[in-house]
Amino acid sequence: MSSPDVGELEEHAVLAAMRSGWIAPLGPDVDAFETEIADRVGVSHGIALSSGTAALHLALLTLGATRGDVVVTSTMTFAATTNAIMYTGAEPHFVDCLPHTGNMDPELLRRALVRLQEQGRRVAAVVPVDLLGKAVDYTQILSIAQEFNVPVLSDAAESLGAKHRGKPVGSFGAASVFSFNGNKIMTTSGGGMLMTDDEEFANHVRYLATQARQPVIHYEHLDVGYNYRMSNLLAALGRAQLERLDEMIAKRRKLRDEYKNLFASMPGIRVFGSEHDDEDNVWLTAISINESVTGFGPKDLALALARNNIESRPIWKPMHLQPVFSQYEGEISGVAEQLFKTHLTLPSGSALSQRQREFVYDKISEFIGAQK
Numbered sequence: 001m002s003s004p005d006v007g008e009l010e011e012h013a014v015l016a017a018m019r020s021g022w023i024a025p026l027g028p029d030v031d032a033f034e035t036e037i038a039d040r041v042g043v044s045h046g047i048a049l050s051s052g053t054a055a056l057h058l059a060l061l062t063l064g065a066t067r068g069d070v071v072v073t074s075t076m077t078f079a080a081t082t083n084a085i086m087y088t089g090a091e092p093h094f095v096d097c098l099p100h101t102g103n104m105d106p107e108l109l110r111r112a113l114v115r116l117q118e119q120g121r122r123v124a125a126v127v128p129v130d131l132l133g134k135a136v137d138y139t140q141i142l143s144i145a146q147e148f149n150v151p152v153l154s155d156a157a158e159s160l161g162a163k164h165r166g167k168p169v170g171s172f173g174a175a176s177v178f179s180f181n182g183n184k185i186m187t188t189s190g191g192g193m194l195m196t197d198d199e200e201f202a203n204h205v206r207y208l209a210t211q212a213r214q215p216v217i218h219y220e221h222l223d224v225g226y227n228y229r230m231s232n233l234l235a236a237l238g239r240a241q242l243e244r245l246d247e248m249i250a251k252r253r254k255l256r257d258e259y260k261n262l263f264a265s266m267p268g269i270r271v272f273g274s275e276h277d278d279e280d281n282v283w284l285t286a287i288s289i290n291e292s293v294t295g296f297g298p299k300d301l302a303l304a305l306a307r308n309n310i311e312s313r314p315i316w317k318p319m320h321l322q323p324v325f326s327q328y329e330g331e332i333s334g335v336a337e338q339l340f341k342t343h344l345t346l347p348s349g350s351a352l353s354q355r356q357r358e359f360v361y362d363k364i365s366e367f368i369g370a371q372k
């Protein structure tokens, strides 16, 4: 659905890093990678880490999230966002989403913050998520969070390269998190980065990520630390990927345009979020299927594609419906659940060849033709 897109450039970069002798979770490629991503999104600090989840975890700790606190987050997300909240001991409070983007509904966020304030709860952070590469409405979310004096941590794991009103994601709020997992828009095979303009914040994240070691010659520790830094070899891979990021986004955009053409003549099927997609990074293309029009649902199409060895998947199952998190409260309107039931994510990777793409389109057309 979104396989890594790596070639000779990446091979050379990793080999060069290995030959340089910097085979450690530090080195010149880590430093350069941090600077290059920070420059790209226009913030002063990037800290390369072992995963996006690790970046979320350290950002929440740095914001002081702890037992007894609440962290308000999107219900429509991958479990990593909520898992990171759980690691800190804080409780998640889920907010439902807007139908056209799947992103946090600002009015429901306000309701959540009012309710939590009335209950006298301390809210450590609001963590909105840029779903499938579409930026959250940061203008509204930041202004509401500010009214309640709560910092915003942006989970931009899926959206590197996207913008909100011309400003790159990764530059909104107190801090932002990117993921370079193997299926993301660009990859370090596994990795993440914490972005912030706040130097103290950056220093604290770096400190926690390297076992919270005090700056003395012997090993002295005042806090519990983590081993969360990114390997220099992987940072070299990331730098090569970053050189190709715009090209990879363009390929995914072309793929989505082809899907739009394909589905234009199919009543009841629509490419997800297509009225709002000029600034996204086109990470994954999803479609909505109106079963009362088509006579089949997402599961039927997914099964037909699977028979041809084509991977597709429902959109994320909302967090408030996950057995592990179902005891936590939230502002739930039902939109996320509806998206989960009616949407399917299609093969979206920039490494797909024209032949592979045409195979996918043919199999989709074949299945839909056979329904009539």
Ligand SMILES: *Cc1c(COP(=O)(O)O)cnc(C)c1O
Residues within 6 Å of the ligand: 050, 051, 052, 053, 054, 077, 078, 080, 081, 129, 155, 157, 158, 178, 179, 180, 181, 190, 191, 192
């Ligand atoms: C992928 C992802 C993460 C986690 O990133 P990892 O690098 O896999 O740990 C967090 N949040 C969202 C929304 C994601 O899609």
